[in-house]
Amino acid sequence: MWIRSNNLRPVPKHILVLISMVFGSLPVALDRSIADDSVKQPAYESNAALKTFDLTKKSALSGDPAAQGALGDMYAAGAGTPKNLGLAVRWWVKAAAAGNGRAAYNAGVAFLGGAGVERDPSQAFRWLLVAANEGDADAQSYLGELYSKGLGIAKDDRKAVAWWQKAAENGSLSGQLNFGVTLLSGAGVAQDNEAGIRWIERAAGGGDPAAQYTLGDLFITGTGVGRNLSEGARWMLKSAEGGYPAAQRVMGYLCIAGEVVPKDESAAFAWWLKAAQQGDRESQERVAGVYYDGQLVKQDFRLAVTWWLRAAELGSTDAEYNLGAAYFQGQGVERNIDLAISWWKKASSQGDQNSKEALQKLKVY
The missing domain is CATH 1.20.58 (Methane Monooxygenase Hydroxylase; Chain G, domain 1)
Incomplete structure (x- = not known):
């Protein structure tokens, strides 16, 4: 009954699962107005912020949809008032009901992620549809995901593809990625590898780490495109440097293999640690094993157990x-x-x- 540890194993045969890229977990971060807690927020006590908040609230109470949306933003960011996501969502919904597309997007994502309100995919769909019909490309991409998973609406691959195509054509990087992946897989649309790669390349070139990871994966596996390990590693590195955990994990394996990047076990551990800290389960297992083995770092059984606990929770x-x-x-x-x-x-x-x-x-x- 001994602990299993295989951190320095050869790179496993990589299997690309395109459908998982299409039907993967939905992002829940509110990437417009709900600011991340790690970002320094404006001090709500400042006189200028308080005055702006008071004026905005007065206009919002008078029924101005733009002011209502802005008031929601202020509550979300803690600008001129203590941060309160519940009140933020309440004001976004008021603004969205009056046709404010930006507020509708924020309300939809809040309901989808359960931020400041109980998670409700049906309400998420309702408000994202308002935003999408107002031309919001990110909302259009979200609708594609909702249709693809049947969240808040009956599952419909064709409608998912239609919304992703709209989003892609309107400049949404996630829409370009998802539309490209569906063209490769043929889920809800005629398969077209060339067009699929073109859309994924467009999203990757636009700086989307998930698209960069996907493109790197495609080149490494030779799926839908000629196999090119060097090009695959180049895109993986871009994605990893952009903070994408799956790419960081793969970079760890590439550093162990030493085939397309210089063999560097310490660099492999550094990549795994970055991914593990972001919740990547497989990387957490690797990090735990490294601490247990004591090959690359000082042996530390307590840290090994700490990382196994985190991986076990997942x-x-x-x-x-x-x-x-x-x-x-x-x-x-x-x-x-x-x-x-x-x-x-x-x-x-x-x-x-x-x-x-x-x-x-x-x-x-």
């Missing part, structure tokens, strides 16, 4: 097994057979064979 059965082994052996944690059994039972229930064998050896079923 459903990694490997991490669950390793946590069981750590508790059984008392490595990085105080020895606790009950917790070891608990982790092995959890992994075993998900089909992990090693955990089943560990439980059998303990005669626990």
Whole structure:
């Protein structure tokens, strides 16, 4: 019953799953007016900010849709008032009901992500449709995703493609990526590899990290385009430098392989750590293993356990097994057979064979 660690394994055979790019998880960040907490917000106590807020609120209360939308923005950013996403959404909805497309977009994304309001895909669809009909390219791209997953509306691949095409033609990078991927996969549209690659290249050239990752993946696998490892690595690096976790993970493997980029195990660990810190489960497993093995960094069982815990929270059965082994052996944690059994039972229930064998050896079923 030993901990499994395969961090310096050869690069696994890469399998591109185009459908996962089309039907992947929906972004929930409000990328217009709901500012990230890590961004320094204007101090709402300043006299100028307070005055602007008061004037805007007065206009909003009088029924001005533009002011209502702006007031929502102020509540979202904490400009002239304490930050309050609930009030932000309330004012965006008022503005959206009066035809304010920008406010409708913000309200739709808020309902989609459950920011300041209970998550409600139907309401998300309602307000994103208003914004999309006002010509908002990002809202059009979101509608494509909602139709593709059947969120808030009946699933309809053809309508998803139609909205992605509108979004792509109107300059949405996510729309260009999704439209390109559907053209490659033929989901809801006639397959057209050449056009699909062209749209993905357009999004990648526009700086979209997800598109850069996808394009790199396509070149590495030779899917829809001639296989070109150097070009694939170039786009992967751009995406990784842009902060895209999946690309950072792949760069780690490329650095281990040393075929298209210089072999550098320390660089591999650095890439995995970046991705792990953003919640990439596979990278969290790699980082945990590196700390456990002590090959690239000073051996630290406690840090290994910390990263296995994070990976386990995301459903990694490997991490669950390793946590069981750590508790059984008392490595990085105080020895606790009950917790070891608990982790092995959890992994075993998900089909992990090693955990089943560990439980059998303990005669626990």
